[in-house]
Amino acid sequence: MPRNITSPKRRSGCPLNASVEMLGDRWSLLIIRDMMLRGFRSYKEFMDCYEGIATNILADRLRKLIDYGIVTATSDPSDGRKVTYQLTQKGIDLAPVLTEMVLWAAAHEETGNQPLVRLMREDKQKFLAGIRQRWAEHVKPPQPQVSAHDLTFFEASNRPPSLRLKSSRKLNPKSRN
Numbered sequence: 001m002p003r004n005i006t007s008p009k010r011r012s013g014c015p016l017n018a019s020v021e022m023l024g025d026r027w028s029l030l031i032i033r034d035m036m037l038r039g040f041r042s043y044k045e046f047m048d049c050y051e052g053i054a055t056n057i058l059a060d061r062l063r064k065l066i067d068y069g070i071v072t073a074t075s076d077p078s079d080g081r082k083v084t085y086q087l088t089q090k091g092i093d094l095a096p097v098l099t100e101m102v103l104w105a106a107a108h109e110e111t112g113n114q115p116l117v118r119l120m121r122e123d124k125q126k127f128l129a130g131i132r133q134r135w136a137e138h139v140k141p142p143q144p145q146v147s148a149h150d151l152t153f154f155e156a157s158n159r160p161p162s163l164r165l166k167s168s169r170k171l172n173p174k175s176r177n
Helices: 015-023 026-037 043-047 055-067 095-108 114-122 124-138 148-157 161-171
Strands: 071-076 079-087
Touching: 015 026, 026 043, 026 055, 026 071, 026 079, 026 095, 026 124, 043 055, 043 079, 055 071, 095 114, 095 124, 114 124
Parallel strands: none
Antiparallel strands: 071 079
């Protein structure tokens, strides 16, 4: 499998360490879950998720997932202000990992969404094939990629005015507006 030409500096060469550095926070895994299982593709859909992610955390995690090649961001051809997020092959290859994490948690903790757990337990291979098939049906042909810099500008400009003011105060504490 081809690797990125420039790989990030890691604490060690351990494969588990590389995985943890890319996916070690809860939000990245939940974003990937929502893309795989719920078909989320827009910033607004992620914001409306019931776990309640903050805008700055969502923007940061999406940027990191893009940088790691797990997610792509493309401009919407009908509305250049909108960005569509999509799992890459590298991202969809996490489906078996997330499935095992769900099954592990369901076996050891009291969790919800038992119909999903039953579906995974009954025929894991069929479940994973369905995930991959839905992903393949929704993969868009290559379009202009949105850079991390453009993504930051887009996210900042599309925040409600009240959030923009709060963000600017944090950046410039002397501002009283």
